[in-house]
Amino acid sequence: MNFKRVAVYFPAFAKGYIRNPLGLFFALVFPIILILIFGAVFSNVGSSQVPLAVQNLDHNSAASQEFLKALNATQAVQVSFVSPTVGNLSNYLAQNNLEAGLVIPAGFGAALANHTPVHLLVFTNPAASSSTGLVLGAVGGTVNGVNLELANGQPLLSFIPLNVGSQLYTYVDYLIPGLIGFSVLVSPMFSMVNVSSMWRRDNLFRQLSLTPLTRSEWLTAALLWYIFLSVISAFLLVGVGKFLFGAHVTITWLVVPFLIVGPMLFVSLGLLAGSVSKTPESAAVIGNIITFPMMFLSGTFFPVADFPPYLQNVAHVLPLYYVIQGLNDGILFNNAAGAFQNALITLIIAVVFFVLAVRLFRWRDE
Amino acid sequence: MGNAVEVTDLAKTYGELHAVDHIDFSVAAGEVFSFLGPNGAGKTTTTEILEGLRRASSGSVRVLGLDPWTDGGRLQRRIGVIPQDFHFFPRLTPREAIELYAGLFDVPARTSELLSQVGLTDKADAYYETLSGGQHRKVGLALALVNNPEVCFLDEPTTGLDPQARRQVWEVIEGLRREGRTVFLTTHYLEEAQQLSDRIAIIHHGRIIARGRPDDIIAQFGTGERLRVMSGPSMTEYLRSHIDLPVESSNGAVEVRLRSKEDALRVLQVVQSSGIAWQSFSTVQDTLEDVFIRLVGRLDEGAESDAAPRERK
Numbered sequence: 001m002n003f004k005r006v007a008v009y010f011p012a013f014a015k016g017y018i019r020n021p022l023g024l025f026f027a028l029v030f031p032i033i034l035i036l037i038f039g040a041v042f043s044n045v046g047s048s049q050v051p052l053a054v055q056n057l058d059h060n061s062a063a064s065q066e067f068l069k070a071l072n073a074t075q076a077v078q079v080s081f082v083s084p085t086v087g088n089l090s091n092y093l094a095q096n097n098l099e100a101g102l103v104i105p106a107g108f109g110a111a112l113a114n115h116t117p118v119h120l121l122v123f124t125n126p127a128a129s130s131s132t133g134l135v136l137g138a139v140g141g142t143v144n145g146v147n148l149e150l151a152n153g154q155p156l157l158s159f160i161p162l163n164v165g166s167q168l169y170t171y172v173d174y175l176i177p178g179l180i181g182f183s184v185l186v187s188p189m190f191s192m193v194n195v196s197s198m199w200r201r202d203n204l205f206r207q208l209s210l211t212p213l214t215r216s217e218w219l220t221a222a223l224l225w226y227i228f229l230s231v232i233s234a235f236l237l238v239g240v241g242k243f244l245f246g247a248h249v250t251i252t253w254l255v256v257p258f259l260i261v262g263p264m265l266f267v268s269l270g271l272l273a274g275s276v277s278k279t280p281e282s283a284a285v286i287g288n289i290i291t292f293p294m295m296f297l298s299g300t301f302f303p304v305a306d307f308p309p310y311l312q313n314v315a316h317v318l319p320l321y322y323v324i325q326g327l328n329d330g331i332l333f334n335n336a337a338g339a340f341q342n343a344l345i346t347l348i349i350a351v352v353f354f355v356l357a358v359r360l361f362r363w364r365d366e
Numbered sequence: 367m368g369n370a371v372e373v374t375d376l377a378k379t380y381g382e383l384h385a386v387d388h389i390d391f392s393v394a395a396g397e398v399f400s401f402l403g404p405n406g407a408g409k410t411t412t413t414e415i416l417e418g419l420r421r422a423s424s425g426s427v428r429v430l431g432l433d434p435w436t437d438g439g440r441l442q443r444r445i446g447v448i449p450q451d452f453h454f455f456p457r458l459t460p461r462e463a464i465e466l467y468a469g470l471f472d473v474p475a476r477t478s479e480l481l482s483q484v485g486l487t488d489k490a491d492a493y494y495e496t497l498s499g500g501q502h503r504k505v506g507l508a509l510a511l512v513n514n515p516e517v518c519f520l521d522e523p524t525t526g527l528d529p530q531a532r533r534q535v536w537e538v539i540e541g542l543r544r545e546g547r548t549v550f551l552t553t554h555y556l557e558e559a560q561q562l563s564d565r566i567a568i569i570h571h572g573r574i575i576a577r578g579r580p581d582d583i584i585a586q587f588g589t590g591e592r593l594r595v596m597s598g599p600s601m602t603e604y605l606r607s608h609i610d611l612p613v614e615s616s617n618g619a620v621e622v623r624l625r626s627k628e629d630a631l632r633v634l635q636v637v638q639s640s641g642i643a644w645q646s647f648s649t650v651q652d653t654l655e656d657v658f659i660r661l662v663g664r665l666d667e668g669a670e671s672d673a674a675p676r677e678r679k
Contacts, residue, residue: 004472005469005470008466008469008470009466009469009470012455012458012462012466015457015458015462016455016456016457016458019457019493020457202453203449203451203452203453204453204454204455206419206449207449207452207453207454209419209438210417210419210442210447210449211442211467211470211471212439212442212443212470212471212472213470364418364419364420
């Protein structure tokens with residue numbers, strides 16, 4: 001292994017890649033598009049803040065203002081106000097495609113002052129069970145607080161059972177490590193399948209074999225390039241997730257092994273798939289058969305924990321699962337022990353595929 | 367000077383197919399050697415074995431004293447190769463290609479010198495994929511020369527080139543010979559081989575059927591020199607009855623096969639004394655192409671059962 005030759009060859013490999021816009025699109029732009037689409041579609045599901053339309057028919061009373069302040073402090077709902085003049089809130093919610101609403105009746109403040117029972121109206125959409133739970137929990141908790149305060153004569157508004165907010169992981173939080181895993185899988189896999197079969201067909205490996213560059217030097221340069229792409233993609237995804245979706249993610253040193261060993265694993269697997277196929281067409285088919293199930297079943301788009309048990313078992317045999325688990329450990333949970341364990345499993349799988357690929361990948365025919 | 371290439375009892379089989387069937391030849395250092403043969407004769411297989419791209423089934427191959435298959439790493443620094451079906455990376459330019467090769471070989475990049483040598487200066491910064499087929503070959507030729515090779519293997523370097531570009535390649539080959547480098551050339555253009563080569567070998571059905579200097583091969587396998595007289599059939603009849611040499615007629619001309627220069631004078635005297643009208647005369651000689659077609663054609667007649675294996679591409 002001559003690292004000077006690796007350094008000489010690396011820019012040529014990178015140029016060939018960059019000058020084909022399709023490759024860069026799939027490596028860097030496509031994951032961003034996915035985070036924008038999936039983030040926008042699913043960011044309200046199971047997230048900490050459910051939009052709650054509040055119609056305050058008693059808005060002059062200090063009690064109603066205080067109640068809303070307490071409700072807001074739960075961080076479970078995002079309050080928006082609906083004018084009392086719109087009339088029936090239920091119709092308004094349906095027309096505006098909103099899932100939850102609250103009506104504070106007229107005379108709310110006076111009733112509390114007189115210790116007479118008063119009813120709040122809470123509208124939720126039974127089909128959206130998670131947002132329903134959050135709204136009912138938040139309102140119920142606030143109501144309990146008010147009741148306790150009135151019963152004991154002490155301000156207990158801070159004592160609210162559903163004091164959640166920042167500790168709740170949102171869908172986008174899980175999506176970001178998943179999509180970094182997607183990048184680590186897809187861009188080396190597809191382009192190595194393509195490279196190893198097309199370059200063989202076009203005799204480009206034969207051409208390289210006429211120079212002092214060796215197979216392992218070539219492989220090292222390619223690997224460095226996909227590591228570089230994975231790192232860029234990880235920073236882009238974390239950046240977009242943080243700034244556009246307020247995701248609770250941080251890049252820590254714990255992700256480093258996955259951005260190195262992950263590309264090594266999938267560069268090897270792609271090379272292997274391309275080397276065992278006779279034509280570029282059959283290589284592409286083999287590549288897709290490996291990539292697509294792995295992409296969907298390893299927790300890229302949805303957490304594996306939400307899968308039915310039999311699918312969870314399937315996920316446990318897919319190499320990408322350990323990459324994504326490890327990225328979760330590194331980016332979300334800051335869980336060093338978990339990250340090391342997943343890094344070790346990924347490394348073992350990567351070494352197996354790497355050795356196989358190096359053995360089966362040939363530059364010259366006999 | 368010693369031999370740059372030494373091939374002894376070389377054979378390459380693909381299952382039942384004998385692509386190369388126990389051949390021997392050598393190429394002297396500093397000569398231009400052409401390896402000729404019809405498609406599928408075993409040319410490229412042999413060439414690729416010499417380049418270290420394929421492994422011999424049996425026999426011995428030495429290039430600059432090294433075994434190309436096992437010692438390829440050391441050998442490739444001293445040889446330059448344009449393989450058949452040369453391809454390069456579509457989105458690199460000729461300039462980048464040469465600089466890449468110079469970097470990999472760890473030699474100074476003589477980029478502009480090589481580009482002008484092969485006539486690619488004006489395409490130096492165009493992507494390879496935008497170049498024509500002939501320009502692709504020129505990129506291959508420039509790359510084969512990056513490392514100042516002692517032996518150049520040029521597998522059909524002029525295929526697909528226009529006449530002007532072919533002459534440019536010929537000049538490069540002649541320049542290589544002047545610099546004392548050895549050139550191993552394969553080509554389908556026999557006039558090119560005749561003009562450029564010191565020696566040639568013709569391979570057919572995996573066996574070498576002729577070898578030597580082009581003139582010697584023409585002398586050995588050709589029909590010799592002929593005197594051609596532009597005249598009608600009565601001249602043919604007259605010459606047949608007055609001369610003891612073979613006489614043939616071909617549309618509007620009579621050809622008499624000569625054994626010596628004196629024969630020519632004798633024939634001309636008979637022509638003159640015949641009193642039959644004639645326009646002009648000339649002497650004609652077989653070209654390498656005539657000999658090649660005759661040799662290969664003769665072997666193919668009645669040789670169906672022993673059909674040559676197809677060359678693997």
